[in-house]
Amino acid sequence: MELTKEKQIDGVAQRDFRLEVDGQSVPCTVWSHPDAGPAPVLICMGHGGSQHKKTAGIRARALEYxxxxxxxxxxxxxxxxxxxISRERSAELERSVGARVTGRADGRGLDPEEARALSSIAQRAVPEWRAAIDSTLGLDCVSPHAAVGYWGVSMGTRIGVPMVAGDPRIRCAIFGLAGVRPGQADFAEAARRIEIPIxxxxxxxxxxxxxxxxxxxxxxxxSKEKTMHVNPGGHMGIPSFERDAWLAFFQRHLS
Amino acid sequence: MELTKEKQIDGVAQRDFRLEVDGQSVPCTVWSHPDAGPAPVLICMGHGGSQHKKTAGIRARALEYxxxxxxxxxxxxxxxxxxxISRERSAELERSVGARVTGRADGRGLDPEEARALSSIAQRAVPEWRAAIDSTLGLDCVSPHAAVGYWGVSMGTRIGVPMVAGDPRIRCAIFGLAGVRPGQADFAEAARRIEIPIxxxxxxxxxxxxxxxxxxxxxxxxSKEKTMHVNPGGHMGIPSFERDAWLAFFQRHLS
Structure with missing residues (x-):
């Protein structure tokens, strides 16, 4: 684990580090209160397709929490x-995929190639998440017995479902903006193995x-406790009040 | 409007009164903080079939609010x-219908006779609600300009949808445990007229x-803002955390 950058944002410590997992260098970020002592709660947030670990919604909630x-x-x-990937390619990816998803009005889901790419990303990401949680629970800013929750929608669900299904440390999870497509028996099977509150x-x-x-x-x-919040609108239109519902859910299960 | 009974429960004033509406004497209850001055918010709660105005869930939330x-x-x-109806008949009704609904495992909905009875109850209840809101907004404990919200599930939705559709004073509403059955075009039409947050x-x-x-x-x-909370289980099994979500919804729209 190699610390690459550290800064303070609005009184919150933001630390970037890199982890070696299966020959890959995985960039991670941890946000923590600099004076609060070992945190009793660790939230893992998985970004969506085309986004990155400091995408606006994740960063804002990490700072607030x-x-x-x-x-x-x-x-x-x-x-x-x-x-x-390169900084320029990353920004371009976020813009172009975001625009495509926002504007997608043709009623079709992902095409088979996109679905296969997501599946391959998920397979590689699961052991990376496991290693990142291991390392984070070893940091001074987190209690080694912290209650762990997961949040991730869209690609964050495609990766999060198999990851959460195989990691007993995670006590509750928020998923969304995803479904079981025909031929995704393994994905549905992973969901069936999850029994924590969702x-x-x-x-x-x-x-x-x-x-x-x-x-x-x-x-x-x-899961015995699972609740689905349905709202009108498209992929990029989750209403802002769901952010409050996410916090209430985590507080109920992790505090 | 005739005050019939008044008492304090855990520091909250509970007042029973009766209203004459279309030749019917309608029993009403109002809960208020005795020292808080005119309330800025009025919540109307419609009970379910076989229940009554002081049914446990309504009473507990009214006291808390x-x-x-x-x-x-x-x-x-x-x-x-x-x-x-008589006190004995009311208690018997709540027990027997509650037990029947809880135990209903045969997968069928309401039978046509039950559906017709509900429809007739709703038709009579709408003007009664209107009169009760008029009278309550004239009480000293409520501001005449109070923000009004409605809560009612099951029969409370069957009555609440046409009532809310026709009353512009109501700013947001919580419904549930109900649906549009075949042949209920008027009910669906009332729902279409509702544009407040749901x-x-x-x-x-x-x-x-x-x-x-x-x-x-x-x-x-x-409504442009409408959100559906889906949970596993039967008619009587709404999870307790939805109670917190109801309060959060009312606070967001009425405070």
């Missing part, structure tokens, strides 16, 4: 994202993840 | 419910209100 609650947040760049946020008019696929994923989760 | 927030809550007995709580395995009917009702609401 650290400043208000003393929680630590961990985010990592998925394969082929963020600092794992909050699942879903956009009712999402061309990337159609309703019936989202409902199939919600139904697949093996 | 008054004690913690200084809000006023109004509840009224629906036609054929609560103090509009939170819709729905049980995924509810034999009384099947999924497809619930989704049809959610889709019918004309």
């Amino acid at each position: 650290a400043a208000r609650l003393g929680w630590v947040t961990l985010a990592i760049d998925a394969p082929g994202h963020g600092d794992r 909050q699942f946020v879903f956009q009712w008019d999402d061309a990337v993840a159609p309703r019936e696929h989202g409902i199939e994923l919600f139904d697949a989760f093996g | 008054a004690a913690r927030l200084g809000w006023v809550t109004l509840a009224i007995d629906a036609p054929g419910h609560g103090d509009r 939170q819709f709580v729905f049980q995924w395995d509810d034999a009384v209100a099947p999924r497809e009917h619930g989704i049809e009702l959610f889709d019918a609401f004309g």
